[in-house]
Amino acid sequence: MTKTHGFDTLQIHAGTAPDTATGARQVPIYQTTAYVFRDADHAAALFNLAEVGYIYSRLTNPTVGALQNRIAALEGGAGAVCCSSGHAAQIMALFPLMAPGRNVVASTKLYGGTVQQFTNTIRKFGWSAKFVDFDDLAAVKAAIDDDTRAVFCESIANPGGYITDLDAIAKIADAAQIPLIVDNTTATPYLCRPFEHGATLVVHSTTKYLTGNGTVTGGAVVDSGKFDWSATDKFPSLSAPEPAYHGITFHAALGSMAFTFHGIAVGLRDLGMTMNPQGAHYTLMGIETLSLRMQRHVENAVKVATWLENDPRVDYVTYAGLKSSPYYDRVAKICPKGAGGLFTFAVKGGYDACVKLVNGLEIFSHVANLGDTRSLVIHPASTTHRQLSPEKQEAAGAGPNVVRLSIGIEDADDLIADLDQALAKATA
Numbered sequence: 001m002t003k004t005h006g007f008d009t010l011q012i013h014a015g016t017a018p019d020t021a022t023g024a025r026q027v028p029i030y031q032t033t034a035y036v037f038r039d040a041d042h043a044a045a046l047f048n049l050a051e052v053g054y055i056y057s058r059l060t061n062p063t064v065g066a067l068q069n070r071i072a073a074l075e076g077g078a079g080a081v082c083c084s085s086g087h088a089a090q091i092m093a094l095f096p097l098m099a100p101g102r103n104v105v106a107s108t109k110l111y112g113g114t115v116q117q118f119t120n121t122i123r124k125f126g127w128s129a130k131f132v133d134f135d136d137l138a139a140v141k142a143a144i145d146d147d148t149r150a151v152f153c154e155s156i157a158n159p160g161g162y163i164t165d166l167d168a169i170a171k172i173a174d175a176a177q178i179p180l181i182v183d184n185t186t187a188t189p190y191l192c193r194p195f196e197h198g199a200t201l202v203v204h205s206t207t208k209y210l211t212g213n214g215t216v217t218g219g220a221v222v223d224s225g226k227f228d229w230s231a232t233d234k235f236p237s238l239s240a241p242e243p244a245y246h247g248i249t250f251h252a253a254l255g256s257m258a259f260t261f262h263g264i265a266v267g268l269r270d271l272g273m274t275m276n277p278q279g280a281h282y283t284l285m286g287i288e289t290l291s292l293r294m295q296r297h298v299e300n301a302v303k304v305a306t307w308l309e310n311d312p313r314v315d316y317v318t319y320a321g322l323k324s325s326p327y328y329d330r331v332a333k334i335c336p337k338g339a340g341g342l343f344t345f346a347v348k349g350g351y352d353a354c355v356k357l358v359n360g361l362e363i364f365s366h367v368a369n370l371g372d373t374r375s376l377v378i379h380p381a382s383t384t385h386r387q388l389s390p391e392k393q394e395a396a397g398a399g400p401n402v403v404r405l406s407i408g409i410e411d412a413d414d415l416i417a418d419l420d421q422a423l424a425k426a427t428a
């Protein structure tokens with residue numbers, strides 16, 4: 001597969017070929033922990049990264065490798081590393097960049113779990129995060145200091161579906177000679193290609209739209225391969241001899257694949273956040289229909305959001321695909337095929353009405369997930385964003401009167417009828 005093939009072709013073929021041993025057309029699940037070395041020299045070459053191959057499935061596995069290659073192709077990146085969850089991918093992306101005392105400048109509009117991970121958990125590694133409104137470019141610029149090693153945002157932010165001006169943020173990160181990491185989970189590479197807007201790294205929760213049917217958790221880190229890790233002394237894990245891998249200088253030795261190889265050889269080896277081959281297989285199956293599903297998610301989201309916006313029981317709808325959204329103009333620039341299938345709306349009647357609405361829905365499933373073929377609903381303030389302070393909830397667009405919808409690919413009319421009857425119960 002080459003970069004000249006279209007997205008629909010790549011989502012089915014990229015990174016895979018008929019199995020060389022058996023001719024199996026579908027990617028086999030290589031359910032093995034280890035791989036027999038041809039001889040001692042072969043083993044030594046693999047451990048020295050002088051030859052690419054399989055050693056042990058905590059690091060590499062052919063099924064997981066196929067998924068890595070496919071995701072890298074869809075994002076237009078040089079390489080990808082898959083891992084056990086989206087949250088694992090975020091740590092894996094930061095790991096080669098950060099050190100005690102270093103910080104990441106992150107958007108306030110993020111998945112609540114990421115705000116929590118960046119606020120409290122990464123502090124245990126001596127890292128920290130500074131949260132800034134990414135619509136305030138001067139504030140983003142001002143937040144970057146000598147210890148900042150990355151800028152982090154979501155392309156389409158969970159839960160509100162707000163669109164980040166990736167080009168403007170990438171320009172700021174570029175000027176500071178630090179990478180922009182974009183969580184592209186809610187957009188997927190079908191709707192948004194962050195590398196075309198200047199991002200250096202993309203992270204995914206493959207748990208969501210990429211798999212698409214709520215079967216497995218997984219994550220991926222994709223590298224554009226374009227960042228010059230050696231331009232400054234900010235990234236010694238990549239630009240200087242790495243003591244964690246017998247002194248190899250990853251950037252000098254591996255060029256555009258430096259970040260990816262570091263992620264496997266050091267990140268997966270030592271952090272062990274590995275994706276299992278069966279999970280990779282499910283995600284490969286899901287990706288084959290990604291574009292078709294995303295088209296339908298967007299089509300349905302536009303219909304449902306438009307209906308909700310015109311309903312007197314609803315205060316406002318945040319979907320960026322609506323002309324009333326302040327983010328509407330960014331859709332054409334950042335995600336021209338649509339604003340995704342995720343958004344929030346505010347119910348008149350506040351917290352209590354939201355809880356009744358969630359309880360009253362019949363087709364929508366009340367779950368802590370998004371990006372499923374099924375329509376999903378959650379009340380972020382009492383669940384995914386519960387750990388955040390009221391100020392952080394508001395900043396993330398997850399106040400007490402807000403319900404999040406992940407619009408599935410069912411009949412839009414049925415989804416609207418379900419919301420209609422549940423709103424009637426909630427606001428009676």
Ligand SMILES: Cc1ncc(COP(=O)(O)O)c(C=O)c1O
Pocket residue numbers: 085086087088111113114154158183185186204205206207217218219369370
């Ligand atoms: C935008 C976004 N990024 C990352 C994650 C974390 O992914 P995972 O649950 O696979 O760890 C989520 C989970 O909901 C998410 O919505």
